[in-house]
Amino acid sequence: MKSAKMMIAAALMVAAWGTFGEIVVERGRADGASGGRQEDKTLERAADRRTSGHIMEFVNKDRLHGSFVSASSNGVVWMPLAASASVEFDLSAVSRIVLEGRRKDCSGENALVSLTNGDSLPGSIASLDENEVVLETPYAGKLVIRRAMVDAIRPQGTSSLILYAGPKSLDEWSVSKTGRTRTWVYRDGALYATQPYPVARAIDSFPDKARIEFTAEWRSGYPSFWVAFCGDAVPDPANCYMLQVSGSSIYLQRMSRESGSRNIGGGENLEQFSNRRSEKAKFVIYVNKERRSIALFVDGKMVREWIDPSGFAGKGSVLTFRPNNQGDLKISGIVVSSWDGTLPTAVEGGGLSGEDAIRFENGDKVSGKLLSISAGKVRFEASYGSFDVPVERVTEVSLAKARAERARRNKDDIRCALNGGGQITFKVIAVEQGLAKGCSENFGEATVDLGYVAGIDFNIYRHAEEESDEDNSVWPTDY
Numbered sequence: 001m002k003s004a005k006m007m008i009a010a011a012l013m014v015a016a017w018g019t020f021g022e023i024v025v026e027r028g029r030a031d032g033a034s035g036g037r038q039e040d041k042t043l044e045r046a047a048d049r050r051t052s053g054h055i056m057e058f059v060n061k062d063r064l065h066g067s068f069v070s071a072s073s074n075g076v077v078w079m080p081l082a083a084s085a086s087v088e089f090d091l092s093a094v095s096r097i098v099l100e101g102r103r104k105d106c107s108g109e110n111a112l113v114s115l116t117n118g119d120s121l122p123g124s125i126a127s128l129d130e131n132e133v134v135l136e137t138p139y140a141g142k143l144v145i146r147r148a149m150v151d152a153i154r155p156q157g158t159s160s161l162i163l164y165a166g167p168k169s170l171d172e173w174s175v176s177k178t179g180r181t182r183t184w185v186y187r188d189g190a191l192y193a194t195q196p197y198p199v200a201r202a203i204d205s206f207p208d209k210a211r212i213e214f215t216a217e218w219r220s221g222y223p224s225f226w227v228a229f230c231g232d233a234v235p236d237p238a239n240c241y242m243l244q245v246s247g248s249s250i251y252l253q254r255m256s257r258e259s260g261s262r263n264i265g266g267g268e269n270l271e272q273f274s275n276r277r278s279e280k281a282k283f284v285i286y287v288n289k290e291r292r293s294i295a296l297f298v299d300g301k302m303v304r305e306w307i308d309p310s311g312f313a314g315k316g317s318v319l320t321f322r323p324n325n326q327g328d329l330k331i332s333g334i335v336v337s338s339w340d341g342t343l344p345t346a347v348e349g350g351g352l353s354g355e356d357a358i359r360f361e362n363g364d365k366v367s368g369k370l371l372s373i374s375a376g377k378v379r380f381e382a383s384y385g386s387f388d389v390p391v392e393r394v395t396e397v398s399l400a401k402a403r404a405e406r407a408r409r410n411k412d413d414i415r416c417a418l419n420g421g422g423q424i425t426f427k428v429i430a431v432e433q434g435l436a437k438g439c440s441e442n443f444g445e446a447t448v449d450l451g452y453v454a455g456i457d458f459n460i461y462r463h464a465e466e467e468s469d470e471d472n473s474v475w476p477t478d479y
Contacts (some may be wrong), residue, residue, distance in 0.1 A: 055098040056089075059459060068097050070432035073412045076458070091412075096169065097456045104451040105420040106138055112162050112422065114143065114152045115442055116187035116406040118332070120165040122144075122422045125155050125391070128373035139418060140453035148405040149442045153397045154337075155373065162467075163210075164203050164336040167191050168417040169457065173201045174234045188460065189423075190332035191321070193225075198322040200228075200235035203336050206317030211339040212285040217330040222247045223273055223281070224324040228255065228285065230314025237313040239310075241294055243285065246324070248274040252294055252306045254313045264306045270298060282333070288341055290315070295343055305343065354402040356380075361393050370397055407441040414438065415457040416448055423450075424448060431456070 027326055053066045056078055069077040069086050076094045079086045106122050113135055114123045123137035133145045133153070156161070163355070166172065170186040175392045176197040177183060183197035191199060223245045231240030242253040242261070251267030286295040286305075289312045295305040319336065323329035342362055356370040358380050368382035379396075410427040415424050418438060426446060428440035436448040436456070 003201070003365045021119045038192075040112065046294065053100050055100065056094060057096040057097045057098065057422075058093055058115045059462065060093075068099065070430070071097075071414075071428060071456070071458075072430050073428060082245060086300075086396050091458060096452070096458065098171070099450060099453055099455055103419045103454065104138070104449070106418055106422065106452050108170040110155070111135070112154045112335075113150060114154075114333075115145070115149050116151045116154050116404050117149070117442065118423075118426050120335075120422045121424060121441070122162065122165075122418065122420070125153065125373055128153075128370070131372075133373075138449075140424065140446045140448045143443045145443045146405070146441070147399070148403060149407060150399050151404065152399065153373075155391050157393055157398070162335065162337045163205060164201075165421040165425070166333065166334050166417075167332070168415075168423050170454065171455075173199050176235050190330050192327075193321075193323040193329040193331075196323050196326055198235040198237075198320050199331075200231075200237070200318055200320035202234060203317045203319055206230070206336075207338040207455070208289040209289040209339045209341045211335075211337050212319065213333065213335040213337075214284070214331055215243075215280065216280050216330075218323075218328050219279065220325055220328050221279075225329045226322055226324070227283070227285075228318070228322075229285065230289075230312075230316060230319040231255070231318035231320060232314075232316030234318050235320060237318065238321045239313060240320075241287075241314060243294075245273075245282075248272075250296070250298075250303060252296075254310065256313055264294075264308055265304075268296075268304050270303065272299070272351050286339060286343060288339075291341075297344065302344070302425065318450075352463060354400055356400050357359060357398045358394060359396045359398075370399065401404075409461050411461070413460055415460050416453045417455045417457070418452055419454050425460070 020025045029320055033281065054066060056064045056068070056076070058067065060171050064066050064078065066078055066083070069079055071077070071091070073091065075088045075091045076097070077088050080374060100344055111125050113123065115121065115132060121135060121137065121143065123135040123143070126134040126142070127137050128134070128147070130147065132147055133150055135143045135145060137143055167186060167189065170184065170191070173184070173191070175184050181195065182200045183193065183195045184225060185192050185194060193199070197384040198432050216223065216225065218224070224247070227243050228237035228240045228242040233235035237255055240255045242255050244251050248270050249267050250270060252264045253261050254264055255261045282300050284297040290310040292312045293305055296303040321329070321331050340361060344359060344365060355367045357365060357367050358370065358378070359365045366380065366382050368380055371379040371381055371386065372392065376391050378391050378394050379386065412427045414426055414428045414436070415425045426440040429437040431437070434449055434450045436453070439445045
């Protein structure tokens with residue numbers, strides 16, 4: 001099998017038939033930064049002559065600019081800048097295709113379906129029954145999803161607009177570096193810290209009322225990390241709030257350039273984080289700028305609502321995570337959305353493992369069985385009877401974990417990151433003429449419009465060959 005370096009050399013030889021000087025290859029730059037001012041000028045001149053500029057990233061971290069032509073299980077066909085002929089690269093050498101240029105956006109869709117394999121699919125729910133969920137999407141038409149593959153459904157309208165859902169890659173985050181050492185890595189829908197440095201990103205159009213959700217995992221027996229939000233600096237937070245998690249203690253700090261940092265009120269104690277009782281938790285933070293309030297839920301239970309007596313400190317939209325211990329934090333399932341300002345009454349999200357759970361816009365939550373969604377109505381059965389409710393009153397439905405299944409992995413699986421949030425994974429059949437065709441145990445065959453795709457990831461399981469198909473929490477060991 002040819003190495004990525006040999007194949008890049010072949011691309012350069014082919015390009016010599018055209019204008020050799022317009023080829024741009026970046027060697028081994030894991031941070032994705034450009035190679036210099038002269039290179040940027042070269043790319044600008046090339047962009048003037050082409051309607052779109054794409055970037056191909058290789059497994060060995062090399063990057064090649066040009067135009068994406070097609071892909072299949074056999075390889076990726078690529079047209080280097082100013083070349084007169086395309087080049088086919090072995091699929092095993094390619095990591096990612098970045099599709100730059102003017103794109104279509106699916107962030108306006110009014111529902112988000114989260115799958116058990118980590119995918120998040122925006123769209124409009126046409127129907128749901130005992131066996132399947134029918135989702136109408138602008139990027140893939142109608143998707144008929146097996147209900148067993150669905151983890152949660154957020155059928156809310158524009159009052160709960162999804163602003164970000166991921167992570168989808170490390171490229172969408174700003175990462176602090178120490179020499180040549182990586183401080184964070186991305187694997188299979190999660191960010192893993194390798195050293196105690198921050199990872200951060202700005203959230204576009206961050207609202208006055210926001211809901212920040214994520215799942216954190218740790219290995220040392222107790223959690224030790226912080227998350228900062230509403231900051232105005234990347235990656236180090238400033239003019240923001242910082243939630244500190246240290247063992248069983250949780251407290252909130254107000255961060256200001258002018259007055260420094262201080263705790264807001266006292267801390268809270270969570271017994272489930274002590275004595276190695278837990279190595280994973282779901283955090284949900286509610287931000288209300290008008291009320292100057294921050295509310296925290298952990299694993300569905302309200303921990304506390306803090307009120308800042310000094311006014312709201314956050315002056316930006318930056319979200320930051322940082323471990324306090326080396327290589328001991330995994331962050332996944334990040335969803336940032338707008339929020340109507342009503343806190344859940346006592347608990348949030350998932351019900352018992354054998355039951356579905358429905359949460360309403362007023363914060364109420366009921367456990368039982370989701371029977372159907374159709375004609376704008378949600379039909380739910382609780383222990384005391386069945387009832388119908390308009391879909392716009394439902395903010396989230398968590399499906400029973402006991403009946404859940406997860407799609408098996410295939411070596412030819414690719415993952416498409418969608419503009420505006422969300423991702424879809426399937427076994428590739430062909431990617432050409434602006435369409436990606438594939439199949440999945442989640443929804444059968446599908447054709448995705450690449451106009452809605454920001455990037456395509458290949459070889460997405462290359463770091464987890466030893467990982468069990470039934471366990472997606474194994475920590476990377478090769479950094």
